[in-house]
Amino acid sequence: MPITIEIVTPTQLVLRKTVDSFTGPGEIGEFGVLAGHRPLLASLRAGVVRYAEGGSEHRLAIGPGFAELDNDRIIVLTEKALDPAKLPTAEDRQAEIASAEADRERQDAALRAWSGPVSASEFQEAQLAVEWAQARLSVLRS
Numbered sequence: 001m002p003i004t005i006e007i008v009t010p011t012q013l014v015l016r017k018t019v020d021s022f023t024g025p026g027e028i029g030e031f032g033v034l035a036g037h038r039p040l041l042a043s044l045r046a047g048v049v050r051y052a053e054g055g056s057e058h059r060l061a062i063g064p065g066f067a068e069l070d071n072d073r074i075i076v077l078t079e080k081a082l083d084p085a086k087l088p089t090a091e092d093r094q095a096e097i098a099s100a101e102a103d104r105e106r107q108d109a110a111l112r113a114w115s116g117p118v119s120a121s122e123f124q125e126a127q128l129a130v131e132w133a134q135a136r137l138s139v140l141r142s
Contacts, residue, residue, distance in 0.1 A: 001035040005051055006077040007060065007071035014081040015060065017075040022074055024067055025135075033069055039070040042077065050081050058085070059142055061135035064128060080132070084139050097140050104133035 005022050022033040025047025033040070044067055049060045065078030086104040087093045107129040 001072065003033060003037075004033050004073060005074050005076065007049065007062065007078065009078055009081055014083060017051070017053060019051040019053045021052045024076065025049070025062070025122045026067075033074055035072050036062055037069060037072075039065070040074075040109055042067045044068075044076065046128055047135050049076065055125050059139045060084075061132070063135075063140045075080050082139060084142075093140060097137065100133045100136040100140065104137070107133065 002020060003022060004018050004019045005015065005038065006013065007059055020034075024031055024033075024042065025045050026043050027043040030047075031040075037122045046063045047061075047128070049062050055073055056075060061082040061084075062076065063077060063079040069075075084093065084096075087096060089103070107126050111123075111126050113132075136142045
């Protein structure tokens with residue numbers, strides 16, 4: 001019995017598929033879902049979503065958000081998502097890799113150079129930016 005996944009951002013439906021399994025980057029750790037799983041509501045961190053379909057594994061980068069599972073249907077609500085399969089050319093992929101590397105380096109440098117007091121929200125924003133860049137790099141390089 002398969003499960004249906006939907007990954008949705010504020011501007012688009014990124015993915016809707018019937019799959020064999022799903023793995024997501026939960027706020028307190030990675031979690032997996034198979035058909036028949038109990039209902040679940042999870043907070044997500046930026047990271048990599050994996051799903052198995054017909055014996056092959058697929059990966060997408062997502063930003064922070066939430067996942068709700070009920071009746072073998074999981075809906076992922078996230079601020080942003082990157083499906084490397086939707087990048088039409090190798091040049092687009094290389095441009096996205098360069099952008100992610102630049103984002104990660106810029107945020108790392110900003111955190112290291114910080115000389116004033118850091119509020120929790122400022123630190124969290126910088127950390128989320130680094131996690132998003134790392135997730136993008138992970139799916140693009142795989």
